[in-house]
Amino acid sequence: MMSNWHTLTPASALRRVVAQLDTTVCDIGIGVSMPLRQTSVGLHSSGEVLRGGDSDGRASLESLSNTPAAAVGFSNEALNIAHGRDVLEEMDYGRLRSLDLESRSVWGNESAADGVLAELARVQGFDRLPVLGGPADVDAVVAARGQELFRGVNNPRYAEEFKTGPYFAGQLETSSFGAGTYASTDREVALGYANDRPEGVIRMALRPGARVTDIDSLSTEMAEVDRELGSELRLLEGVERSPEQNLRRDEVNGQRDLILSDMGRYATARGYDAYHLGLDSGDPTWVLLNRSALTVER
Template sequence: MDSDGMREAVDAGWIEMSRGVRRLQDAEEFKTGSLFPGQGGNGSGTYVFGREPGSSEPDSARLREMAEHWSGDPGGADPGGVVRMAMHPDALRTDLHSLTARRDEELESIRAELEQAPEKSARRTELEERINVLSDVGRYAASRGYDAYRINDMHVWVVLNRTALIVER
């Protein structure tokens, strides 16, 4: 989408976002290639800077500045860049605090069942694998169908479903 189309989408309630990438090749791969989500301290996914619809802070220029901070050395041999995008207003999203609380409840339930499972059983192995997968909050959110979640009281989002986005050319 061109910049005019992006502005129209944001004005219509799409969530404006920017992502800094270390290499320009990474920007192109994000748009058209295979998705390789990162692993951050707040779960696996694609970390972006964004703002809620109707919010004036941070504005588009500030989102870009925040993303540029993570995009590498602009004067280097392979300068980074910024990918500008917007998330569909109907995307399924939540916040990290709520998501973590639900995940922790589910893990507690699995652990309780694990205590009852016989040693060296297929059920025990299955429960241990579920704990391993769901312990990462990003993987937990993706398994529950979320498109993204916002890290509490910050302008940082973790995008899990790239198809919920439009991206500027």
């Protein structure tokens, strides 16, 4: 019975999963049901599955999933979802500084992406391709309490690249809300960005269980981290410098200059899939970071 899953496309597998989704999720290994809790952005289980991935981008099955597809245990090859982690202390800040300088050297070029965000996305696996499907596939994700979203682009080629091409990290410093892929819950807003051309509108859904936050919470989190790093930097400045202390000082400065300077970069470094500008306030804007967490209409 399980072998049938191996013959399904990612989109059709996801539809089949959603059709079977209930209010509990079962641990395949031990047969224990675990309750799902509802939040404003989707369904989360108290376990986690699909973490990390190998060199060809396939996620590995470890325990329980907060992804509906994994709840019934089909092949881990059916979906290609990357689950983020905190990589703030793992990054090579010398390399990131070089990428930042390179991005700034071509600032204003429409095709020039934020090199720092692109590297963070690569490390997290957020540059993997989305699941592609038909309207019914996106409907199924939305029915499972995924977040329906629309993105408008002024060139249909950009829509195709978003679905099947290399990850585009967004342009450097083009928004005060951070680097990333901007989308809206309102199709009419997206249509305006597409110059009223329907072929320039991308319809998609962010998976249930995606790790998301809002801009106010993100700002508070960033301010606290910045205070902690500032305190550490003052301590480092007040002692005799060793090679190790000099290295740590460079890392702290890199984190403040290159990560905390931009919401999108910071959220990606901390493993968020997306953030929104305020659902309660009625702002329809979302900033997407993890392309693999999306089901996109062809």
